[in-house]
Amino acid sequence: xxxxxxxxxxxxxxxxxxxxxxxxxxxxxxxxxxxxxxxxxxxxxxxxxxxxxxxxxxxxxxxxxxxxxxxxxxxxxxxxxxxxxxxxxxxxxxxxxxxxxxxxxxxxxxxxxxxxxxxxxxxxxxxxxxxxxxxxxxxxxxxxxxxxxxxxxxxxxxxxxxxxxxxxxxxxxxxxxxxxxxxxxxxxxxxxxxxxxxxxxxxxxxxxxxxxxxxxxxxxxxxxxxxxxxxxxxxxxxxxxxxxxxxxxxxxxxxxxxxxxxxxxxxxxxxxxxxxxxxxxxxxxxxxxxxxxxxxxxxxxxxxxxxxxxxxxxxxxxxxxxxxxxxxxxxxxxxxxxxxxxxxxxxxxxxxxxxxxxxxxxxxxxxxxxxxxxxxxxxxxxxxxxxxxxxxxxxxxxxxxxxxxxxxxxxxxxxxxxxxxxxxxxxxxxxxxxxxxxxxxxxxxxxxxxxxxxxxxxxxxxxxxxxxxxxxxxxxxxxxxxxxxxxxxxx
Numbered sequence: 001x002x003x004x005x006x007x008x009x010x011x012x013x014x015x016x017x018x019x020x021x022x023x024x025x026x027x028x029x030x031x032x033x034x035x036x037x038x039x040x041x042x043x044x045x046x047x048x049x050x051x052x053x054x055x056x057x058x059x060x061x062x063x064x065x066x067x068x069x070x071x072x073x074x075x076x077x078x079x080x081x082x083x084x085x086x087x088x089x090x091x092x093x094x095x096x097x098x099x100x101x102x103x104x105x106x107x108x109x110x111x112x113x114x115x116x117x118x119x120x121x122x123x124x125x126x127x128x129x130x131x132x133x134x135x136x137x138x139x140x141x142x143x144x145x146x147x148x149x150x151x152x153x154x155x156x157x158x159x160x161x162x163x164x165x166x167x168x169x170x171x172x173x174x175x176x177x178x179x180x181x182x183x184x185x186x187x188x189x190x191x192x193x194x195x196x197x198x199x200x201x202x203x204x205x206x207x208x209x210x211x212x213x214x215x216x217x218x219x220x221x222x223x224x225x226x227x228x229x230x231x232x233x234x235x236x237x238x239x240x241x242x243x244x245x246x247x248x249x250x251x252x253x254x255x256x257x258x259x260x261x262x263x264x265x266x267x268x269x270x271x272x273x274x275x276x277x278x279x280x281x282x283x284x285x286x287x288x289x290x291x292x293x294x295x296x297x298x299x300x301x302x303x304x305x306x307x308x309x310x311x312x313x314x315x316x317x318x319x320x321x322x323x324x325x326x327x328x329x330x331x332x333x334x335x336x337x338x339x340x341x342x343x344x345x346x347x348x349x350x351x352x353x354x355x356x357x358x359x360x361x362x363x364x365x366x367x368x369x370x371x372x373x374x375x376x377x378x379x380x381x382x383x384x385x386x387x388x389x390x391x392x393x394x395x396x397x398x399x400x401x402x403x404x405x406x407x408x409x410x411x412x413x414x415x416x417x418x419x420x421x422x423x424x425x426x427x428x429x430x431x432x433x434x435x436x437x438x439x440x441x442x443x444x445x446x447x448x449x450x451x452x453x454x455x456x457x458x459x460x461x462x463x464x465x466x467x468x469x470x471x472x473x474x475x476x477x478x479x480x481x482x483x484x485x486x487x488x489x490x491x
Contacts, residue, residue, distance in 0.1 A: 004060040006050045007075035007130040010085055013043050014123030022116035029112070036096045036115040040122065044089030047126075051082030055481065061132070074132035074192070080266075080335075080485045081129045084258045087339050088129065091250045091346055092122045098350055098459040100243045114154060118247065121147035125255045133191045134181045134267070137259060141177065141223065145170050148252060152240040162235035169222060169232045177219025183212035193267045201269040213277055216263060223256035226283070226320050227290030230313045234297070237309035242353030245305065249312045249349065250342035257319050257338060264323065265331070265489040284324030288418050290317030295425035304352050304362045307429060308345065311388065314422060315341045321415060322403050328486040330406025335482050337399035340387070340470055344396060347384040347463035351377055354452040354460065367433055369442030373449040376457055378437050380464035385430040387467045390423045395470035402478075 017039030024031040054060055059078040077085065100114055124147060127140030149170070152163040185191055187208050188199035200209060218229070225233040233253075237245045264279065294314030301307035315337070322334020354377050356362050359370065371378045387394035400419055407416040442449075451457075470477070 002053070002057045002060050003062065004050075004053070004077075005062055006046060006053070006060050007077040007081075008062040008064065009046055010043060010050070010077070010126045010130055011075070011123050013039055013046070014119045014126065018116045018119035018123060021119055022113055025112045025116060032115045033096065033100070036119055037093065039119060040089060040093040040096055043122065043126070044086065044093050047082065047085035047089040050077045051079065051086055051481070054079050054082045055484075073136055075130040076132040076193075077130055079481055080258070080262070080489075083335070083481055083485065084129050084255065084338070085126055087342055088122060088125050088251045088255065091247065091342055092118065094346065094459040094462060095243050095247045098243050098246075098353075099455050100241070114151070117147050117151050118244075120144075121151065121247070121252070125251060128255050128259055132193055134184060134193065134196065134263075135191045138174070138178050138181060141256075141259070142174055144252065144255070145174065145223070148236075148248060151244045152236050152248075154244065155239045155241050158235075159239035159241075162232075162239045166232040166236045169229075173219045173222025173229070175219070176215045176222070180212045180215030180219060183208050183215065187212070193262070196267055197269055200267075210277055213268070213279060217260070217279055217283070220256055220260045220263070221286075224253050224260060224320075225256075225313060225316055227286050227293055227313065227317060230290065230294075230316070233313060234306060234309040237312060238303065238306040242305070242349050242356065245309070245352075246346040246349035249308070250346040253312070253316060254319075254338045254342060257316070257323070257334075261323055261331075261334075261489070265326065280324045280326050282324070283320050284412070284415065287317040287320030287322075287324055288415055290314060290320060291418055291422045292317075292425075295422050295429070299425065299429045301429075302364055304355070304364055304367075304433070305349070307364065308348050308352065311426070311429070312341075312345060314426070315345070315388075318400070318403055318419065321419070322406065325403075325406045325410055325412065325415070326490060327406045327410055328483065328490050329402050329409055331486040331490060332478055332482045333399050333402030333404075333406055335485065336395075336402060336474065336478065339477075340395035340399045340467070343463050343466045343470060344384045344387050347380055347460060347467065348388075350456070350460045350463065351381045351384070354456050357456070358452055359449045360447060364433055364436070367436045368440035369437075370449065371438040373442065374451050377452050377460060380460045381437070382434060383464045383467055385434060387471065389427045389430060393468070393471045395467050395474065398471055398474045 017035055021032045021035045024035055054077055059076055062075045064073040121144050124140045124144035128137055131137035131140055149163045149167045153160040188196055190196055222229045237249055291314045294310050298307045298310040318337050319334045322330045387396035390396045390400045404416045404419050
């Protein structure tokens with residue numbers, strides 16, 4: 001391990017910027033967005049630097065106050081954490097570059113602290129990523145949850161109701177996680193991730209340890225919105241402002257998935273959750289159920305944002321399957337889908353915001369003819385939709401390929417069939433939109449529609465290109481980052 005300030009800076013920068021943005025919001029409102037964009041740009045650069053260094057030097061560690069674990073708090077950045085930190089920083093940057101008021105007519109007094117809340121959310125997400133102990137991971141979980149509740153509620157009355165429902169369910173999830181952590185401390189006498197592993201290795205088979213595992217998985221599963229703990233997500237994401245929905249679907253639930261990977265495959269003793277408890281097997285089948293339920297629910301929707309929200313449940317099911325199969329190939333597929341889905345779903349929610357802004361609608365039936373009226377926006381939508389289906393050479397194909405390969409390699413043929421069949425379901429709910437966009441004419445009674453302005457198109461275009469680049473050049477990420485991570489976690 002190498003001592004470095006980098007892991008701490010990943011949280012210090014956004015938290016400090018959040019305070020500055022909050023002050024700017026009430027003194028110089030136009031400066032708040034600039035502060036947020038600059039801070040997330042710095043965080044992204046730091047995350048990339050940290051990832052490169054961790055791949056070269058090993059984990060980077062910063063003991064807060066100079067007190068090393070287990071007495072002190074440690075921030076740790078290894079390649080897995082660096083990979084997720086880069087994703088959080090990059091998506092956060094694009095969300096703040098995207099005009100955040102697009103698509104929901106945010107009133108000035110209601111959205112005055114939007115940029116500060118986004119920075120608070122990003123800082124807390126990165127706090128989860130670099131946490132070196134189970135309790136401080138919980139603290140960061142709570143901070144990002146509180147920021148999420150506030151951001152969702154900015155969408156209006158219906159969003160406030162969805163936010164309150166999420167608050168209730170999220171509080172239960174957080175409480176279960178904390179109770180599980182308490183059981184871990186009761187049985188091991190420590191909360192540091194490095195020191196918990198050897199202590200638990202001597203206690204496998206303990207009822208208290210089994211209860212701790214179950215509580216932690218259910219708590220994080222609620223944050224990740226794994227089926228059947230996903231009930232808060234469709235309303236929260238569909239009623240949230242488009243930029244907020246993009247942030248939540250792209251990185252917030254993925255950081256919970258990261259925490260699940262970190263605890264199940266890194267903190268707990270090797271093979272413990274396979275041999276002693278059926279946790280990973282259950283996670284696999286809950287993922288399968290989530291893929292089916294999320295896809296079928298998406299087909300039934302008539303509102304684009306609600307369709308995208310339900311499809312997120314299905315996409316999280318793929319990630320749960322990859323974690324549950326617990327093979328290097330499947331885990332590579334899960335991690336690859338974490339970043340691929342982030343690019344795809346952020347692009348789609350940005351497009352939804354652009355359509356709401358330009359055409360004053362989010363109803364799928366009103367998309368007829370938009371391909372001729374908003375060609376650049378709809379080309380980006382098409383690229384992201386094709387990737388969601390999983391057609392080569394887009395990003396979505398390759399993460400599904402690794403997941404199917406992982407399932408076949410463990411003789412989980414039914415899981416492989418579900419993954420392939422789900423692509424057909426995804427095709428069904430996107431094909432009706434694509435057919436309407438490109439092959440139908442717009443009714444004369446609709447209001448005139450023009451292409452989105454450049455400020456909206458820029459982040460949309462970047463994400464659409466990213467979907468193609470992540471597909472064509474996925475082997476670089478897999479060989480240099482993901483395969484080494486998977487091999488270390490699953491020796």
